[in-house]
Every structure is written in C-alpha cells, then in structure tokens.
Amino acid sequence: MEKFTTLTATAAPFPQRNVDTDTIIRIERCTGTPKAELGKYAFEMARYLPGGAENPEFVLNQPRYRGAQILVCGEFFGTGSSREMAVWALAGMGIRCLIAPSFGQIFQGNCFQNGVLPITLPPASVAALMRQASAPGAGSFTVDLERQAVNGDIRFEIGARRKQMLLEGLDEIDLTLALEPKIAAFQDADRTRRPWIYGCTRS
Amino acid sequence: MAGRTLFDKVWDEHVIEDLGDGVQLLHVDRHLLNELSGHRGQLEIAKRGLAMRNPELSIGTLDHVVSTAPGRRGGPAPWADRMIEIFRAESRRAGVAVHDFGDDGQGIVHVIGPELGFTLPGVLLVCGDSHTCTHGALGALAWGIGTSELTHVLATQTLVQQKPRTMRVRFDGAVPRGVGAKDMILALIGKIGTAGGMGYAVEYAGEAIRALDLEGRMTVCNLSIELGAKIGMIAPDAKTFEYAKGRRYAPEGPQWNQALAHWQTLPSDADARFDAEHTLDCATLAPQITWGTSPEDVIGVDAIVPDAKPEALAYMGLAPGRPIAGTKVDRVFIGSCTNARLSDLRAAARIVRGRRVAAHVKAWVVPGSTRVKREAQAEGLDEVFRAAGFEWREPGCSMCVGANGDLVAPLERCVSTSNRNFVGRQGPQARTHLASPASAAAAAIAGEIADVRSF
Numbered sequence: 282m283e284k285f286t287t288l289t290a291t292a293a294p295f296p297q298r299n300v301d302t303d304t305i306i307r308i309e310r311c312t313g314t315p316k317a318e319l320g321k322y323a324f325e326m327a328r329y330l331p332g333g334a335e336n337p338e339f340v341l342n343q344p345r346y347r348g349a350q351i352l353v354c355g356e357f358f359g360t361g362s363s364r365e366m367a368v369w370a371l372a373g374m375g376i377r378c379l380i381a382p383s384f385g386q387i388f389q390g391n392c393f394q395n396g397v398l399p400i401t402l403p404p405a406s407v408a409a410l411m412r413q414a415s416a417p418g419a420g421s422f423t424v425d426l427e428r429q430a431v432n433g434d435i436r437f438e439i440g441a442r443r444k445q446m447l448l449e450g451l452d453e454i455d456l457t458l459a460l461e462p463k464i465a466a467f468q469d470a471d472r473t474r475r476p477w478i479y480g481c482t483r484s
Numbered sequence: 485m486a487g488r489t490l491f492d493k494v495w496d497e498h499v500i501e502d503l504g505d506g507v508q509l510l511h512v513d514r515h516l517l518n519e520l521s522g523h524r525g526q527l528e529i530a531k532r533g534l535a536m537r538n539p540e541l542s543i544g545t546l547d548h549v550v551s552t553a554p555g556r557r558g559g560p561a562p563w564a565d566r567m568i569e570i571f572r573a574e575s576r577r578a579g580v581a582v583h584d585f586g587d588d589g590q591g592i593v594h595v596i597g598p599e600l601g602f603t604l605p606g607v608l609l610v611c612g613d614s615h616t617c618t619h620g621a622l623g624a625l626a627w628g629i630g631t632s633e634l635t636h637v638l639a640t641q642t643l644v645q646q647k648p649r650t651m652r653v654r655f656d657g658a659v660p661r662g663v664g665a666k667d668m669i670l671a672l673i674g675k676i677g678t679a680g681g682m683g684y685a686v687e688y689a690g691e692a693i694r695a696l697d698l699e700g701r702m703t704v705c706n707l708s709i710e711l712g713a714k715i716g717m718i719a720p721d722a723k724t725f726e727y728a729k730g731r732r733y734a735p736e737g738p739q740w741n742q743a744l745a746h747w748q749t750l751p752s753d754a755d756a757r758f759d760a761e762h763t764l765d766c767a768t769l770a771p772q773i774t775w776g777t778s779p780e781d782v783i784g785v786d787a788i789v790p791d792a793k794p795e796a797l798a799y800m801g802l803a804p805g806r807p808i809a810g811t812k813v814d815r816v817f818i819g820s821c822t823n824a825r826l827s828d829l830r831a832a833a834r835i836v837r838g839r840r841v842a843a844h845v846k847a848w849v850v851p852g853s854t855r856v857k858r859e860a861q862a863e864g865l866d867e868v869f870r871a872a873g874f875e876w877r878e879p880g881c882s883m884c885v886g887a888n889g890d891l892v893a894p895l896e897r898c899v900s901t902s903n904r905n906f907v908g909r910q911g912p913q914a915r916t917h918l919a920s921p922a923s924a925a926a927a928a929i930a931g932e933i934a935d936v937r938s939f
Contacts, residue, residue: 303907357712386713468511
C-alpha cells in the first residue's frame, strides 16, 4: 500500500450530502474496467455531458481545482454499496485525502485499505475548510498525518493502528498472516466449543 | 456486571486477538462469494501466491452479472460469461462449492445464505456486498466488505475490525393491513435518516419485529446499510430455530441440539444497555414510498410530496405540494435481496390475482433464487403474474443494480422493491421509487403510484 505521511495539495469543495458510491463509480465500470483506468470514470454522471465532453460546471473540471488531491466533502460521503472501485476511482484521479463530517462505513474502511486518508472533523470545522477551499485564490491545504493536523492547527482523530499502517504503507494481509498460530489455536478450541461451524459444506 | 447485548455476545466469541485501541482480529465463520466481487478477490490471492485458508467455510453462487431473461444460460454478454468462467474455475481450484445454474441454491447471495442453512444464528458471516446485513435477521453478525477485506478473508479466514457502538430500535404496536416489513424499515430510515445508524450495530426489537416471519425480518435487516449501519440484527427465537432446522447446511442430530442450546443464550439480556435507542410506532403506519434520491426521502403513500431537496425533486420530475399517489409509472420491478423471497411474491400476487397490469407499464418479477422460483411456480404464482401481464424471469440481482444490463431507461419512472433510489442507480436518469412488494404490485395494476390499502 502507498504510504501517507504529509500531503500539500489543492483542496476542492464538494459540499453535496450523502454522495453514494454509485455516484462515485457506476456499476458498469465495476464489472471489467481495469483498476488503473477507473480514475477517468470517477463521478462520471456529473463530470461529463451527454456525448462525453467535460461538464465545465463540475468542480474538478474547473481549472483551479484540476489536479486537486484533497476533497472537502459534505456529510456522509461514500454511503451505499461496498464497491471498493469507488476508492480506486478517486485514487485513480489523484485524490489522496477526504475531509468530511462523516463517511459511509464500508467506504471509509476501503479508503484505509488503499492509502487514502478519510478525515472526520466536526461539521463547523468542515464548513470552515469548505469556505477556505472555495475562496478566490485559496492556497494549498497541508495534511500532516504524523501530527494529525490539517493546515497546522486543525487536529483530527485517527486510530493508532490505522495511522501506523498509513504512515508505513503496511499491508493488512501480511500483518494477519504473521498471526497464523493464533488463528489456528482459535479454530482448534472452537471446533470443540462450536463443532457445527466447521465442515458444513463437505458432503 | 451489566447485561450483554446480542451483538456483544456474538462479537466477543469471535475475537481471536485484541489488537489494541478497540481493534480486534475476528474469526469469519461463513463467507458468501458471488461472481462479481468474489472473482476479484480470487484473482488477488492468486496474484499474491496465497491459497484460500478455509474453502469449506465458503460457498459461492451467481447473481450480479447473470442474465435474468427466461431461458438464460449465462451472462448477458461475453464479458459476463468470462467473469462467470473465472469464478467457476477459481472456486473449483480452491474447493469452494458453487451453487450454479440448475441448482436450487443459485440466486441472490442474501436469499440463498439463509435458505441453505449456511446462515445460522450466532455465526459471523461476511460477503463482498453491502446488503450482507440481511443475514442479521437470524441473529448472525454479518456485514458487507470491499475487495481488500474480501481478499483478507480468503487468505486468513479473519477480519480486522473496530468494534461499533450499539443501538436498539423498538418497533411497537401491530402493523395495520397493507403495511409490512419494508414499510417499517423505510419509515425508520425516514425518521432518523440515512446516517442515523452510522457507527452502530443495530438490534431491531419490539412487538412488530417478533410478529414478522424470518423473511420479513430479512427485509428489515437488509436496509440497515441504508440506515448507515453496516450491521443489523434480530434476536433468534423459536421462529428462527424452526426456520433453520433441516436446511441443507444446518447442523443435525446431536450437533443441532448443541447449537440450539448455544443459540438460546444469545438474545440480549434484560438489563443490557445500548449506546442509543429509538422507537417507532407501527400501529399508525401507512404504506411507504420514496419520493427523492435517498432512501430517507420517504413518505406515506397518502401524503403529499414535500417542499424539500429541490435537486432531488428535479431529478425525480416531481412537484412539491402534490399527492404522490397518482404519479404515472412506466416500470415495476419486484425483486432484489430486499424483497424477492416467496412471502414477497405471495404478497404481490395477492394484489395481482385476477387483475391486469396497466397497458403502459412494463412489469417484471425476478425471483430471488431458483428455489423461490420453483416454490412459487408450484403454487401457481408465475401463472398469476403472467396472466396479469408481468414478465416472470430467472433469479438474479437484475434491475436493483443493473450490473447485468437490466436497466430502467432514461427519465422512466420505476416503482421498485429494491433498496436504493440513488441518482442513476437503476440506469442513467432513471427515477426510482422504493416500496413494498404489495405496493409495487398495486402500482403495476393502477399504472400509477397507488395506495395498496384500497385494493
């Protein structure tokens, strides 16, 4: 997984509430599109006009927000489907950090699996950052994961384990494989305690 | 010591290792695989040079990308056939039983899991699909996962999770005629919002929940994710045990007795405390229908369209201040993991019997599984639907998500028994109204959104 340490980048305002993962990436793009190509389909219904030309009104098509790597989002961003392609599509268009009052829970977990940092802040802080990102001549935002701070003085909370995994780019499967003896011991004891769990599909 | 909740009891007995900071390594008892999310995880572990750790704790089926056209033999297009082939081949290689075409167990993952007795009280079950919360209806701890976590489960039979807080929702009173499980849960989402359950594992309780059969309970738990909660559960009771008994993968003999004794200890203790509580009075509930582009945009079918969310109203082509009933519809879809079980089809057929679908409406029934289809046909329900002008199709996810190309055309209005009315969910510019199977049937007959209580 790609590490996340500090990020200084353009932040784009994305104030819509309840942005669902169907909106972030359409189902047709989840069935066969290679991961590396998903970026161009992120937000496709809003981002392109019928016929395929860019919609100039879509925020990430505006010259000042092109190449934004931070999205300041409305409440409950990433609600809905578990499709991890939503995170792959965002990452594919360069987004590395999302700031919102709240996130869809499965989506939020998927972000952490892909080196994308979802930051939860109180609504008032997000609103202030939204105004800042929208202001004419807004400069870059800086996100410092080690210090858990946005733009120097806005502190955010993150679990210690998730923080370490992002900072070091650790792979969760590798970490769990190292716990194999514990998994084996759990199953051994559990086979006595709950025998009906095991071997049910063997005919 | 304070009493423990159903959720706490099931969670705690799956903890392999405490990783600190509220994060725990949990054992996965049951993993359901479908061709769409499953094949990607299978390819991913192959790329890593890993094998599936416990193939015997998984089963697979085909649901998302299969054609649902009568007489179908595969996907709707070559790309789908290729995906199905990869899924079959990788499953065979790993030793996972796949419930394929022609097998009673082929169907929507969240329909077949309980039907096969693969889903049981107290199991920790996951699947690469957000509606995995459905399985909580049996007292299972179940939630949906993305590709990375799915790959983690294939490789390790575990998941690393942060323990959520607990919420209890009590549904009080008895539901009136014409109102059912779908209306109960939609009304709750309307009341507390799509973020109302965020960060919680929700337990549904109360008189109206106890009165539901298991299929109705599955409908309630299915929409937990639309409440913002990954997990929804209902305490197992005599109805649950009766439902599970004798099913294909359910325990038998002495193991059944041992399991039953264990399951009876699972319901929340009387003095268990929840981090949040809500109640909903069901006695005055009307049939529910959504008007906007989020499941929280919901009203009684006898109410007027609210003056709110102008973008949603514009997308839906609705004017505020007018009754929602009488809105002309083009499509009706009865199907999905929310509402495609036998009891759902019976409820719809009761409305349809002896009537005709309005001439301008194209109406579909897509049974949730091959078993549901077979049992419905044995009762003659297919004939009831066909005689009225419905299309009777093959089992799959179909028009709920459109992964197989079953779509509503742009600007068409569809009353759907599915779970999401998001912008573009059933197709670009498609307008979705979520409702119960009975309400959807009423809309098909009337040709417009209609109050099923007048049928």
